[in-house]
Amino acid sequence: MTFTSVDHPDGSVEFRVTVQPRASRSEIAGIRDDTLLVRVAAPPIDGEANAALLRTLANALDIPIRRIVIVAGEHQRRKRLRITGFTSAELLARLAQFRMQRA
Known part of the structure; x- marks a missing residue:
């Protein structure tokens, strides 16, 4: 499978x-x-992991943290995120700088 994003x-x-x-x-x-x-x-306590997730993505994608929102799965490991002012193509281009291997 490949990474899927929706505009x-x-x-x-x-x-x-x-x-x-x-x-x-x-x-x-x-x-x-x-x-x-x-x-x-x-740790996944008091929203610390969610905050760290948003910081990590904001830093990696070089965007303000306020543009990233957890849409679903706030209390689960699997989440759905939305980034405003971004397209799928931009997201994939920014992620390409990382070694995007199957984990």
Whole structure:
């Protein structure tokens, strides 16, 4: 399978993420089952892992954190995110700088 993202008419892109909390470091780790795998050092307590996820993606994609929203799965490892002012093509181009291997 390949990574899938969906463009919305409002100029945003939506995609799935699998979060792996309590990792040794926060990083984009690749693709797993059609989702982006992101490892975060934070534990899944009091929203710490979600905050670390948003920070990690914002830093990696070089965008303000306020443009990234968790649409679904706030209390689960598998989440759906939306980034405003971004297209699927831009997302894939920015992710291409990472070694996007199947995790």
